Amino acid sequence: MISLETRYFNTNRILLLILGLWPYKQSLFTRLQLILLFNTLTTYVLFQFTIFLTSKCTLDLILKVFSSGFFFVCIMIKYNSFCVNINTIKSMCEQLQNLYNELKDVNEVAILEKYGSRSKRFTTAIMVFAVTGEIIFALLQIWLHIHNSVLSANKSHPPEIVITEYFIDQEKYFYLITMHRYAAWIIGGFAMVGTGTWLIAYLQHICGMFNIACYRIEQAMTADIIQMRCLKSEKEIHKEIICAIDIHRKAMKYTNFFIINFERSFFFLIASGMVSLCLNLVCIAMFDGHIEQLVLPIVMSIVLYFYLFIANYVAQEITEHNSYVFVTTYDNQWYMAPLNIQKMVLFLLQRGTKSFNVILGGIFVASMESAASLLSASISYCTVLYSTR
Template sequence: MICLVTQHFNINRILLLIIGLWPYHRSPLVELHLILLFGTLMTFIIFQLTTFITSECTLDLIYKVLSSAFLFICFAIKYNSFWINADILRSSLKQLQDVCNEITDKNEIAIIEKYGRKAKHITIGLILLGICCQFIFILIYIWPYILIFKTKSRSHSPSYIETEYFIDEEKYFYLITLHRHAAICIGLLAMVATGTMLITYLQHVFAMFNIACYRIEQAINISQKGGFKNEEKGCKEISRAVNIHRNAMKLSNFLISNFEGSFFFLIAAGMICFCCNLLRIASFTDDIGQLILSLTILLILYVYLFLSNYTAQKITIYNEYVFATVYNVRWYMVPIRIQKMILFLLQKGTMSFNVILGGIFVASMQSVASLTSASISYFTVLYSTRQD
């Protein structure tokens, strides 16, 4: 038997435990841990927005504050989505485990393990990317101090992320720096942990689609041998293929539909953040740190946008692959009884199965291009008004 949590979700479990979002064993201490981390993230967003209270509200200030604040709003949305949907995530993992418990064929187990390994590789890759982004955030703040040390100047590091704490920022400089980098670390970790959890889950859904194809091919091969017993075995395999295919669609729909509201707000916040950072880049003068910060934020947003849509599009591709398998096998050489069952599968294949993100658009690479194009269009309009 395959134990998904210990074998395939172990890295995701550790990441979610660190930020208090693992859906099991939610003790009062874990809830306190979660509140402290989420509170750190939310207070940093608030202290960015309070800049508008004490500073003159110019377009440059608006773009500078929103370019970073909305990144952290994206982090908070992802964090909160897993917090409020803990029961949904727990139920999804249970259903997935129940499906895997029914798998006994060694070839089918090998398919599950193959996609489990692939999910781990993706998770490790995104963890490394998150570490690189965290390193860049730290580097752009410590680099000016390296220059200060070389020139023996006492000037302070420029503030790339505008904040207003209503205290003496010179006196409490180290506490403010600690708060800022803690919020960045929590936000990046939340984005990586929640994103990789969804990717790992959907990788197992892909495995289920692949197993459905395998069962269809096995059913046809068995039925071609002739005999009543082989015909019965073939019918049974077709039924099992239909069952796991239906479960794959059910599990993917169940998980993504419950995160629909979170995806909607995440898309909206991401587009605002994308536009503001494009404006920051377009107005670049000689501040390399600000340029690197904006490019890093754009990288984070685009990687997340690309991976979420690419992974969701693969659900449609794998679903179509099941029906392509039905078309390609020699179904015309099997008994009439099985041909009738296959006919129902072929009719089902005429209906496309798409994943809707945020309840507004079909997840696909075309949607990535559309969102990017829309963001650039908004940026062009805002930049032209700014020039005027």
């Protein structure tokens, strides 16, 4: 028996264990770990918005605080969605494991293993991207610190890239505040990578299920139908098509299970992400020569666009794999099969006239076209905000 946890989800498991989100290791220590990490993120977000209690509310301040604040709100929403859906994550893991256990055909196992390997490559690539980004951002922080504190005549601590208000003496408790800030950034990075790569791995396995449905249809229908009637009984063909329809139905069921449980979270995630993206683009457009004011908006914009592209690309694959099931059915010689088989195939083809989409937040149809629309909308909103500032 193949163990998904150790073979294809091992890296994802480690990331979720670090975050206290792995559903099979929910001890008291893990609960405390989860509370500590989530509270670190939450307090960092709150301390960004509390600046309005002690500073004059200006357009420049609103742009700086909201652009970074809503970025971390996105991370907090994603982290919280996994906290709330711990049992859902466990159920999703068990669904895939049960599917693996049911497979008997070597070729079907090979198909699912191919998609499992793809999910591992996705996870590795995203981790490399995230670690590289964290290192570059840390080096930029160090460079700005040296530039403002060592090379210049000003011996005070450098200005914050993310504006916060802790209601304490920031000079006296500088290192404590810096530790809290860096802890929030590291937790946020792990949260985005850990939760995102796990969902990608899950959806990649669903793509494999659609591919297995195509394979089963081909096995039942692609051979010469006249010879097939001699070699196989109508009952056997009927049984093979039922198996194909069954795994196709399960793939759609698993996708809908994921969408329903994360629907509200994705609604707020999309809204917060668009607000942060538009405001960061405005901050970039308003660049006035201070490099430290440009670093964070560029980093956050790149991360949001990357996340937007990857999420819609994976969802687009689900839609395309579902469509390919019906293309495979239509391309075979189903019209030469026995009449009862033809009737069954016609019902399957009729189902193919209705597209199957991943709808996030109940309003957003995830696809590459939708990603391009959001990209265009963010630039349009940025232009409007910049022109009316």
